Amino acid sequence: MQYHNPILPGMFPDPSMAVVNGTYYLANSTFQYYPGIALSKSTDLLHWTRLPGAATTSVQADLRTAKSNEGIFAVNLRYHNGWFYAITTNFAEFKTLILRGQIQGDSIVWEPTRITVDLQGIDPDLFFEDGHVYIQFTGYIDNHGTKAIQQVEINLENGEILAGPRVLTLGTGGRDVEGPHIIHKNGWYYLLIAEGGTGAGHMITMFRSRELWGPFSPAPNNPLFTNRDRADEPLQSIGHGDLFQDSRGNWWLVCLGTLPTSANFQQFTNTGRTTLLYPVDWSVEWPLIYNGVPTETVDLTDFPKHAQVMPNTQPTSGWQAQFKADELDPEWLSLRVAPAVTLNTGRLTLSGQDDRLASPTGHPSFLGVRQTQAKEKFTVRINQRSITGTGRIGVAVTLDADHYAALLVQSSAIGGFDVFRVQRVFDVSLDEQIGHLTALPTRMTITNTPTTKIFTADGVSFTTDARHFSNEASLALNTGDVQGVYAVGNSQLIIDQAERTAL
The missing domain is CATH 2.60.120.200 (Jelly Rolls)
Known part of the structure; x- marks a missing residue:
């Protein structure tokens, strides 16, 4: 069985996934566009239904003065104890905010108010454990432009910071460390991040630690996924991913990428950053993403269990x-x-x-x-x-x-x-x-x-x-x-x- 990327064509960057009772809920950044926070759902990872956006009022996220390429930056979607939590940075206000919502009928109904967290950074991620709530984010740590992945513990009721911020990693050396996500697996806290800046140098890297606050050590095969040295591949700018498990327990990666047009020996992109999907083998200590190369066509011959959750057809973009x-x-x-x-x-x-x-x-x-x-x-x-x-x-x-x-x-x-x-x-x-x-x-x-x-x-x-x-x-x-x-x-x-x- 094969399918083709992107699974959600067009401007759907910074994908984040939550899985609830066999249904996959996908959130994407929207920047200066209204409504804020794009949402889609699927039961098979290929056929997606668009849902109303999460942020529809200025109380939730004020976009009225958002300049081009500002507004809703990377959004993270999580489901915990019957509630969806969408956390993002509204660059127009430079506020980190959390929206709560619940499934009602075929959609998600979001609360009209928000929780604001006083963070000096972007790309926030929510991690829940034993009654505690943590945010991982990227932000500057000095006056020289040094960025790092940092962490705080918060009170989810009012956004108060209870501990931190503390630096978790500076990355592997790529510029603009961003897009952090924590996954707790087999006694390890795995930290998935993006580096290299959104563009040709974008890449996905990973770290892990026995303790949530670190220290974190890098994967021996970083970067886990990138096309930064493969200019001939149709998909470029691969990065900013999120790992999740499907309804059968198989691991997958959603990430962003671009599909440039080649003309007159130039590459240029009109469709923006879009959402890609790849099977993951996490039977060993570190996840192996597909065959290591972000391709447009994904062959699931070597991933028969992953293929079981997918249909044999993929919709067109009409x-x-x-x-x-x-x-x-x-x-x-x-x-x-x-x-x-x-x-x-x-x-x-x-x-x-x-x-x-x-x-x-x-x-x-x-x-x-x-x-x-x-x-x-x-x-x-x-x-x-x-x-x-x-x-x-x-x-x-x-x-x-x-x-x-x-x-x-x-x-x-x-x-x-x-x-x-x-x-x-x-x-x-x-x-x-x-x-x-x-x-x-x-x-x-x-x-x-x-x-x-x-x-x-x-x-x-x-x-x-x-x-x-x-x-x-x-x-x-x-x-x-x-x-x-x-x-x-x-x-x-x-x-x-x-x-x-x-x-």
Whole structure:
């Protein structure tokens, strides 16, 4: 049996797993996007259902001033005594926070309040033992930029630090030690971490100790998992993992990685960091992750027990929204706050705002979904009751406040509608008319290819280089491309359907 990575394509970084009664719950970072903390569930590790995000109010996590690549950093998801605990750092507030939730029906209901912990660091992990609660995290230990994995004991009721912080390890020498997770197994406390910085040098390493507070000794075969010296592998930037056991007791690793596009002797990434899955053999002292090489195709021939929990088929990344429910599909994302939308039977109305995608902390009327692969089309069907007013409506792609493009229409002084290309790449901005339509377009599309993005509205189109929206162009790897609908000013964009299809 084989399956293909990523198991959750698109921008789903920093995966963390909790297993409850045979169901796998996966949490991922969301940065400046709302709602905060992406959640998914599965019963077979391949077919995933998106759940509503955990942080939906500013009391839980205030994202209103989150700049690009800020907001919800690495989240850790754990289940203990009937409760889910999601711990993360909201960089917009620079607060470490814990949310509690319980399973109700098919989803998780999260408490409206949070527990705040006074930590000077990021990437927190929760570890429960004998009535005590510990947090492992990464943070600076001097004024020279030295990072270390540290630990505190806390009072879970109020977040008070009871002991620590104490340094557990400086890592194996790679930069940016981060993403710690503690696993207690066979009398050892294993400490899984990531090193090398999110990028080409990313790697997974491990330490262990007989005592929870250390000292911790490194694994003899560190790094346990990396592609830092394998530039020819399709998957890159492998790191920030979490170990878990499936419903049959088999060990697995979820980790992040990228799937770059190669063109003109260059590699660039539009889909951001995504979630990968690998079988683990932990029958000896240290875990052996797959065959040691993070591959796109995973062959389970040598892991027959792992294969028993998986189906023989893997879903495609197609998606469609027809707005038949009273709530937004959890696939949708907005920037920093809840979108200004109204749902009626069979249609969605997005009301315009004055804020633009260029605003570093603004709240533009943008509602999007992740780009999940290099060859993909995003299509929306425009309801003819849409109103442009003195504003504009259309489709857009954004990576951050300095890298976006949009195809927008606005009412023309001569009747009909003028079509505009609006784009920004670093400090270069473009706002030009590229065509005219006698009526509102019925469909608007964004066609992603490995090297281009093509924006079209009923025959009027423009093409731009996909590299302008790549992580390499922005020099930041936290997020990936998000494509969606966009309304500016006193407009109302009404859509009857939205879909994302593979090409």
